[in-house]
Amino acid sequence: xxxxxxxxxxxKQYGDYTALNSVSLNVPQGSIYGLLGxxxxxxxxxxxxxxxxxxxxAGQILLDGEALNPSHIKQxxxxxxxxxxxxxMKVGEQCLYLAQLKGLSKDxxxxxxxxxxxxxxxxxxxxxxxxxxxxxxAQKIQFVVTVLHQPKLLIFDEPFSGFDPVNANLIKDEILxxxxxxxxIIFSTHRMESVEELCDDIALIxxxxxxxxxxxDDIKRQYRTNSFEVGILTANVEGLMYDLTQxxxxxxxxxxxxxxxxxxxxxxxxxxxxxxxxxxxxxxxVTHFVEKIxxxxxxxxxxxxxx
Amino acid sequence: MSTLSLIxxxxxxxxxxxxxxxxxxxxxxIIFAAVIAxxxxxxxxxxxxxxxxxxxxxxxxxxxxxxxxxYRYVDLSTxxxxxxxxxxxxxxxxxxxxxxxxxxxxxxxxKVEFISNDSPSAGFIGSLENTIGQKLTYANFEGAKLDTAAxxxxxxDIDINLTKSxxxxxxxxxxxxxxxxxxxFGYLIMMFIIIYGNMVMRSVIEEKTNRIIEIIISSVKPxxxxxxxxxxxxLAGVLxxxxxxxxxxxxxxAGTAFFGVDASPTAGMSPEVMAAAxxxxxxxxxxIREMWNLPxxxxxxxxxxxxxxGYFLYSSLYAAIGAAVDNETDSQQFLLPIIxxxxxxIYIGFVTVINDPHGxxxxxxxxxxxxxxxxxLMRIPFGVPVWQIVLSMVLLFGTFLGIVWxxxxxxxxxxxxxxxxxxxxxxxxxxxx
Numbered sequence: 001x002x003x004x005x006x007x008x009x010x011x012k013q014y015g016d017y018t019a020l021n022s023v024s025l026n027v028p029q030g031s032i033y034g035l036l037g038x039x040x041x042x043x044x045x046x047x048x049x050x051x052x053x054x055x056x057x058a059g060q061i062l063l064d065g066e067a068l069n070p071s072h073i074k075q076x077x078x079x080x081x082x083x084x085x086x087x088x089m090k091v092g093e094q095c096l097y098l099a100q101l102k103g104l105s106k107d108x109x110x111x112x113x114x115x116x117x118x119x120x121x122x123x124x125x126x127x128x129x130x131x132x133x134x135x136x137x138a139q140k141i142q143f144v145v146t147v148l149h150q151p152k153l154l155i156f157d158e159p160f161s162g163f164d165p166v167n168a169n170l171i172k173d174e175i176l177x178x179x180x181x182x183x184x185i186i187f188s189t190h191r192m193e194s195v196e197e198l199c200d201d202i203a204l205i206x207x208x209x210x211x212x213x214x215x216x217d218d219i220k221r222q223y224r225t226n227s228f229e230v231g232i233l234t235a236n237v238e239g240l241m242y243d244l245t246q247x248x249x250x251x252x253x254x255x256x257x258x259x260x261x262x263x264x265x266x267x268x269x270x271x272x273x274x275x276x277x278x279x280x281x282x283x284x285x286v287t288h289f290v291e292k293i294x295x296x297x298x299x300x301x302x303x304x305x306x307x
Numbered sequence: 308m309s310t311l312s313l314i315x316x317x318x319x320x321x322x323x324x325x326x327x328x329x330x331x332x333x334x335x336x337i338i339f340a341a342v343i344a345x346x347x348x349x350x351x352x353x354x355x356x357x358x359x360x361x362x363x364x365x366x367x368x369x370x371x372x373x374x375x376x377x378y379r380y381v382d383l384s385t386x387x388x389x390x391x392x393x394x395x396x397x398x399x400x401x402x403x404x405x406x407x408x409x410x411x412x413x414x415x416x417x418k419v420e421f422i423s424n425d426s427p428s429a430g431f432i433g434s435l436e437n438t439i440g441q442k443l444t445y446a447n448f449e450g451a452k453l454d455t456a457a458x459x460x461x462x463x464d465i466d467i468n469l470t471k472s473x474x475x476x477x478x479x480x481x482x483x484x485x486x487x488x489x490x491x492f493g494y495l496i497m498m499f500i501i502i503y504g505n506m507v508m509r510s511v512i513e514e515k516t517n518r519i520i521e522i523i524i525s526s527v528k529p530x531x532x533x534x535x536x537x538x539x540x541x542l543a544g545v546l547x548x549x550x551x552x553x554x555x556x557x558x559x560x561a562g563t564a565f566f567g568v569d570a571s572p573t574a575g576m577s578p579e580v581m582a583a584a585x586x587x588x589x590x591x592x593x594x595i596r597e598m599w600n601l602p603x604x605x606x607x608x609x610x611x612x613x614x615x616x617g618y619f620l621y622s623s624l625y626a627a628i629g630a631a632v633d634n635e636t637d638s639q640q641f642l643l644p645i646i647x648x649x650x651x652x653i654y655i656g657f658v659t660v661i662n663d664p665h666g667x668x669x670x671x672x673x674x675x676x677x678x679x680x681x682x683x684l685m686r687i688p689f690g691v692p693v694w695q696i697v698l699s700m701v702l703l704f705g706t707f708l709g710i711v712w713x714x715x716x717x718x719x720x721x722x723x724x725x726x727x728x729x730x731x732x733x734x735x736x737x738x739x740x
Contacts, residue, residue: 015736051525053723078525082725084518089321100313101526145522 010059019045034199077151092126192297227292234284318539340558357401364408489685503544504625511629617680627714630721652678656685664689676706
């Protein structure tokens with residue numbers, strides 16, 4: 001698959017501190033790519049280098065096969081984590097200014113702005129000053145400014161922070177629509193549920209190094225432990241436990257349910273789920289049977305703790 | 308439109324549309340004019356005529372004291388001294404001049420009294436002493452049978468004429484006028500740097516606190532943004548200065564018409580020049596000719612060059628400071644080293660240039676890039692060799708390029724640093740980031 005962005009052995013140092021230690025990434029075209037990592041891992045440093053805000057000390061970055069150069073600024077849309085707008089400037093004027101800085105002509109900018117202001121139902125805000133808007137409203141404007149010049153690569157750093165659930169959902173739908181139209185999206189966040197929901201690919205950066213990269217599903221497969229979460233109603237708990245421990249590793253677990261059943265986590269190793277089910281059905285009524293697939297959050301925590 | 312001109316346009320618009328900017332633009336000349344008008348008005352008020360009672364037992368002085376706008380002398384030698392003292396106490400008279408009867412006039416030297424409950428001005432007492440002293444001296448001359456007319460004729464009052472080696476006549480007080488002109492230009496540059504440098508700094512801090520900075524520099528180079536900001540702000544500043552000048556001149560003319568204040572060139576002259584002018588009707592022309600002899604073209608060209616060089620030098624430092632800090636309060640410690648050279652330059656101008664415009668100190672400080680815009684402009688009216696002006700400009704622009712590069716580095720790193728106040732040491736490290 002074609003990679004729209006290739007980061008090759010990028011190094012960035014601030015004085016004695018190494019922010020990025022030879023990091024390489026490949027972002028496939030048309031994907032939503034989750035850039036994950038704890039605070040201070042080096043995500044923002046990398047994003048700033050991709051946006052040509054700072055220069056790497058070593059390494060190379062290719063956008064669509066070309067070495068990164070100033071003409072690429074127009075092809076990237078960036079929504080920083082630390083974001084804001086001129087408080088005393090009118091919304092419309094401000095959007096026009098920022099669009100023109102990205103290289104749009106005034107007419108192009110007006111056409112695009114009309115489209116987005118209609119779409120997000122914010123037409124009435126044109127002559128308002130930012131200081132008259134709520135934080136969530138200002139965030140919508142920032143989103144519009146980011147996508148206005150129809151960039152092929154979009155970088156969102158914590159895009160949902162500051163949004164209420166309704167608006168967060170609205171922005172999420174817009175992001176998915178942009179993807180459908182062919183844009184590639186790099187998505188840096190701590191919110192694992194949105195990673196789970198949106199991302200096709202992920203990379204995990206920790207302490208200036210990349211630890212994991214790949215398709216989210218592949219990574220999950222790597223991290224699966226063949227464990228099952230089981231709920232069972234049985235009169236003979238001891239008998240059941242005896243049967244299970246003969247063959248599998250068994251532990252207690254917790255999950256939400258309406259029954260007052262026995263809740264177990266069972267690792268089946270090389271056996272099949274059917275082997276487990278046979279034992280269970282022989283001893284009682286199965287109310288719950290789910291494979292424990294590691295979530296992006298589990299993988300994140302596990303990897304960070306191990307390193 | 309290029310990104311730089313977009314930024315300049317936005318900065319300019321943001322400044323001139325700002326309410327406080329508009330208010331300041333039109334209010335300051337009015338306040339300034341109002342203060343001047345008040346001073347002129349108060350000065351032009353006729354003080355009440357003060358009555359001075361004169362009790363002259365010697366009989367020499369009475370009738371010799373001339374009434375003025377301020378003081379009226381009333382001869383009350385016949386009235387009892389005690390009654391007069393009471394009338395001073397009751398404030399009917401401002402004061403009582405008492406000249407006692409003595410054996411000889413010489414004995415009066417320490418005997419004349421002025422009785423008043425206010426403290427009379429030194430000038431008034433001085434003139435009284437002069438008049439009385441002169442009168443008594445002449446009375447003594449007459450007593451000694453000396454020819455007072457001959458003495459008057461023999462008295463010599465010196466008034467030194469100033470002439471140049473070319474034989475051209477010169478006017479007194481020209482030094483003050485020259486420093487005045489130089490000072491005006493130098494002061495203008497300093498005020499401009501402080502007012503608009505601060506404005507650049509505030510606008511950088513605003514972008515940082517608004518958190519719009521990262522959005523903008525993902526589209527433009529930080530250096531472009533910094534330069535656009537400095538240029539846009541300075542254009543707004545030039546506009547404001549022009550409006551001040553126009554409104555100022557307008558108000559001055561209105562004031563002149565209204566108060567009938569003498570706004571002719573002689574108004575600001577020192578008393579010596581005024582006296583000279585009275586004696587010699589050609590002095591006014593001399594004065595005007597001297598003004599035209601000033602290196603006006605050099606002054607104007609130098610003003611523009613030093614103004615641009617000095618302003619960019621300092622305002623890029625202001626921008627760097629704005630980038631390094633999170634709020635205006637934190638900027639104070641960094642501002643001091645910037646303000647210091649400006650203040651030093653003004654003092655050098657006041658103290659050194661006026662006394663010795665071509666001395667070592669004045670020359671040195673007119674070369675040092677941080678003080679040269681002010682000190683050199685103060686020196687130019689006194690005539691500075693062209694090579695010195697050119698060297699100073701070269702030094703200024705060389706340093707200016709270095710400082711803008713340096714400030715650009717700090718700016719680039721600083722604008723993305725949130726939430727902490729850096730130390731000087733840390734800022735220096737940013738150069739290598």
